[in-house]
Amino acid sequence: MTDGKLPDGFRLRPESMLCFDLYATHHAVGQIYQPLLSELGLTYPQYLVMVVLWEQDGQTVGELGARLDLASSTLTPLIKRLESQGMLERKRDDKDERKVRVKLTAAGQALEDRSGHVPGCVAQAFGLSLEDFVKLHEMLGKLRTSLKAKTGAEEA
Amino acid sequence: MTDGKLPDGFRLRPESMLCFDLYATHHAVGQIYQPLLSELGLTYPQYLVMVVLWEQDGQTVGELGARLDLASSTLTPLIKRLESQGMLERKRDDKDERKVRVKLTAAGQALEDRSGHVPGCVAQAFGLSLEDFVKLHEMLGKLRTSLKAKTGAEEA
């Protein structure tokens, strides 16, 4: 693969293209999350933001974006929707007024417990062995590292 | 994983969540495709539709949707944009007027050659060994099968 060549039979058949795999799998995962999250009043991207905040509260919009690979043009409206739902508050940083810090409300913190079953349900739907789970996690991480190096390469 | 339990340390850390992996990797792949496809005047989803049509021309909207896991609410406007760009034509099926058949124009067919470098460029950016490539393809396929069985399960 490092020579930029694909083996015969993999070329252009959508089912054999990794981009298609990721596209379709990402889709299918969304379908699994959707009913679980709608009970909590969250969309899938909103859930990811909450997960990141549950891990560390009070992050800036930029820090959330770095974690989730999202631009402010996506995050700002998304966060405002979560704010209007009472899950969090937006407040300018005291030291640096350019930054907006996102802090969970009590309701936002409480949602972590109410969502405790979600990872287990999803993991069960995955139906992967622990070995495959870890292997997949590793390979996707490696893939992302390679892709991001490539994305940034032309800018240097 | 089949017992719905995650090993300690994987719980809720976004970097360890497979949904996050897929989300972020899907993202990163989009970033790789974007500059390549913008030269061709295509978005990433539009490219996927074209790939499916290059494989077999004249499919119905429903068949395209089945391949790409997309509803008509997504496909209809997307296909209309491709039509207005002169890449394809939409025509009601003679036998069944409910169906819309999508046929490539000469320009749409010609685009296949102009896009010939894309899969190789992307594969190179992936930076995976052939072994990892095939393994990842297999695991994502297995994962999708499991997820789709789960998605349809409640409906039965």
Added chain:
DNA sequence: TGCGATTTAATCGTACGCGATATATATGAC
């Protein structure tokens, strides 16, 4: 100190993506 360059969010326009709904066509029971 002053002022241009950089950083950080927000805004805008376009394009997905989906659930719910609408509309037109086809099918089947009788």
Added chain:
DNA sequence: GTCATATATATCGCGTACGATTAAATCGCA
């Protein structure tokens, strides 16, 4: 043949997503 049902696509409203731009705050450095 008629009407209920099913199927195929289209439409609508909402919520992402992103590139380009804007505006405000901060920083760097002469």
